Amino acid sequence: MTSHDNVQAASTLDAALAELDLVDRLRLVEELGGRAVFTTSLGIEDQVITAAIGLSNVAIHVATLETGRLFKETLDLITETEERFDVTITRYHPEQDDIDAYAAKYGLNGFYESVEARHACCHVRKLVPLAKALEGATVWITGLRRSQSGNRAATPFAEYDAERNLIKVNPLADWSLDDINAYVSAEAVPINPLHARGYPSIGCEPCTRAIKPGEPERAGRWWWENDEKRECGLHVPESAIPSLNSSSL
C-alpha cells in the first residue's frame, strides 16, 4: 500500500471506530488481520484496554516497555493483571549497551539536567524497546485520551503513523476519566495503587511525581521541564523533537 492508501485506510477506520463501543472497536481491529499490538504502561486507561482484550478474548498482543526505572507498584501490577485477565504482557527491555553509553555520556540520572538528556534517556529506555515491540505490527493500539492534556485534545480513533508505517488506534480517545473509573469499578479492574496517592499519570519512578488538586493529569510527568507539551517521544514523531535529532543516542 502507498502512504496515500494508508492515510485513506486510517481515515475510513477512524470514522468506523467512532460508532462503536470499546469491545467492538477492538474486534474491528482484529478483523483487519495482521499483527495488532497494544502497548500498556499499566496506567488506568491501559488497564481498561487490557481488561477488554482479556475479557473479550480478541487476538491482540499486549506489550509493555520495561524501562528498568518503573515503580515497584507498576511491576507488581503487570503480574497481577496477567493473572486476573489470563493475558500475556510481553516485556520489552532496553539494551544494556545503550544504557551504559547513556550513563557514560549523561550520568544515570542525567535526564534532570537538560531536555536533550531526558529525550536521550527516553529514546534508549522507551523508543528502542517500542520499536522492538512493534516489529511486524500493522496496528498499534494505545490508551491515549483527548482529555488527558491539551497536547492530546485532537487525538483521533485511528491515524496513519508514517514514521512507523502502521495505523495507530486510540480506542479510548473519546473516554472521560469518569468513563474510565466507571469501567474499572464495573469490571473490578486492578489498578496501580499510586493513582490513589495523587499520581493520575504514571511513568518511570524518577520522572513522575504526585500532582496537586486542580493540576492537569500529566503535570507530574517531567515536572521540572518548563514545556506544556512535554512528551517522551512515543506519541509524537522523533523528528519533531529537536534534541533527539542532535542526540548521538
Ligand code: SF4
Ligand atoms: S521517563 Fe525518565 S527514566 Fe524513564 S526513560 Fe524517560 S527520562 Fe528515562
